[in-house]
Amino acid sequence: MSAGLQCNGFPAFDAYGACSQHSVQFFDTRMPEKAVISSSELRLKQGSCSSREPLRLAFSGRLDPIKGVEDLVPVIAEARRAGADVTLDIFGDGPSRALIEHQIGAGGLDDAITLHGSVDYLTRLVPFFRQNVDMFLCCHKQADPSCTYMETAGCGVPTIGYNNAALRGLLSLGGFGDVCRMGDIKQLANIVVDLCENRQKVTEMMSVAASVARSHSFEREFAKRVVHLSEASETAAHVASLPRVPVFPTRLDLRNAA
Template identity: 40%
Template sequence: MLINRPQDMAGDKARRLVVTPSISAARADGGLFLDDKVVSGLIESCRTWPGPVRAIFREGPRSAIVFGQPYDPAMLGFELALVDAGAPIPDALLADADIILAAGDSHHDFPLQAQAQRLGIPIVYIIENLIRTRLQIIGVSGASAWQRMKSSLWAIGSEIQRRRVFRGAAALQANGTPAADVYGRAHADVLCYFDTRLSRSMMCGEQAMDKRFQRLRAGLPLRLAFSGRLEPLKGADHLIPVARELAARNVAFHLDIFGTGSLENGMRAAIEKDGLSESVTLHGSVDFETRLAPIMCDEIDLFLCCHRQSDPSCTYLETFGCGVPIVAYRNRAFDGMLALASGGWSVPADDPAAMAVRVAALNDDREQLVAAAIAARDFAGQHDVEATFAARMAHLLAVLDRTSARAG
């Protein structure tokens, strides 16, 4: 069902881009409850794409949208359609598209490849996660061993189908180097990009960074931070052990933790039990643009990232854009970024002591932090949200031109 069609797009068929987000939408009073990041990405696509943009959402529970809010579809500036969760997308919503951008991480979008081929429309898939990452997520899900085995077998079967579908796509857009490397072996046209919400105007400025460097060189306590869901998958259960190890090494620091999740109460109790109340603060969730980014830019010297999986978290590039280097558990996504920018350090996974040793060494040689902060910010400056979406839309246009030339 097409919910809205902005007036300036009515009747305009030329260069219509249809996007099928992987995150669902829920009905809300007078509108739809949508994921904030998806909406901002669609708005950015509208700014860059030379024609109308239509987003086709599948309906789902509001509880599945972690970071969202109600939106009035008439105020969004792009066409919006809603289909039943388990139903195929009707031809009527795709037939006037010039190109389709689908979610390769979602098995719901696999049938779109054959549908697009039947309709004569090129389709490009976005891909983020590797099968290894999917299996890691299942492994720490907390489900029974029998359920984990069933889920793993389903994921492997789905991966076989995914690769078959990708071979029939016009191109792929890979978020992060791991997906670009792996799926680039199966497709000749893969664009690698790095996910971010940071605009040029939000990048940390020289003045703010210089103030932080002055504090670092004055020998004041290190300001450390983590932001994200407080869940085992994100390694949040290792943050307090890292803080405990730092305290045991007599490192002067303060760790600010931003986020909520199932581990929050346990972390709060551990902070109290270990006597870390003066050194660790749980802030809960804060708005990224108005609170988190300014705090990171103005106050934080180093970001602690205990992610266990290799998904291309936007945390990496957004932290870099705030001029903050990262020390992280070794994974393919972060190591792939470090190969392009000297904005941090990786340590053996699942080893809080190793992370604390690295932080203590950086505390003793703070010029390393200064150099990494500059390198991180410079790299992120090449991949701000405007540049990223401009490159992605230009890639889609190139695919469209190429396929149109072949058809002609």
């Protein structure tokens, strides 16, 4: 009976989009168009990625079990055992930080993995991702419509991770990443190894990521939502003018309810 429905991401839209005659899908993001990686920056990063330097992976977000962060270090360890030359920068803080620090030390990975803690989004995180990150390693085990996906793409950074519904849906917008079975550390590490050897595939994904993010910038997504709200308000005004049909034929007297 709603005049309109706004669904954040693919899982919500797939589940509820048909419940309203006026539904719209949007993608939560804090990435303004001016912060999306420029063509010149993208070419520089693609050139660096193609130079056979270590493949630079990164993660940003809450260091919490619900984000699957306990799998980040094992994926890198497995990929390096298979011969991949990779590094990982981790941004964020949370209850799993101590576990990650232990994993890094126990695996002798201090030279490959760096914990940065929480940093400012626009002044620190975005510039770092635009200049120094080739691939986003995402072990999310839930299908939440994380703004991380689109914001990372805006930095010209593709995403690889577990096959949750949110990421799988976003990748249908363009091939700017890859997924594997949920919780399969070895398979995800194999993706890292393959991309480490196939840098052209990585650079192609970078271009697609930037293009998708630019078409779904903060301004564009909010403009779409404002237009939808305006249209929904007109629909609501029309519905309000129609004769009302009571949902319940009688009024319940809760004063006498047990």
